[in-house]
Amino acid sequence: MKSRLTVTFVLLVIxxxxxxxxxAQTPPPPTYLPLVMRPLPTPTFTPTPTPSPTPTPTATPPGQMVEMRGFVGDTL
Structure with missing residues (x-):
């Protein structure tokens, strides 16, 4: 029994x-320190022109249909 334990231990050590x-032969992972230490380029921000707001429709009597125009995101 002792010899079997010894053989198992030797095999595990090997x-x-x-x-x-x-x-130990595999190359180490690349270091990302130079990428972090490098200053990031400042983005140039160009504001988009805001469209003029469309007037909201006035209140209508109940049961009357109202045509909706000028939704946000319309490109017309």
Whole structure:
């Protein structure tokens, strides 16, 4: 029983050493520090002209249809 535990322990140590050797050969991940330290370009903001507001319709008696014009987002 003791020899079986010894063999298992030795195999685990060998496998662990192999995994460590493989991981040591992989290149480290790239560092993103130069990208963060670089100043960001300032965006140029061009304001869009705001369309003139359309007059709101006056109150109508109940039951009468009202034509709606000038919705927000209309490009006409």
């Amino acid at each position: 496998i662990g050493g192999m995994v460590t050797a493989v991981l």
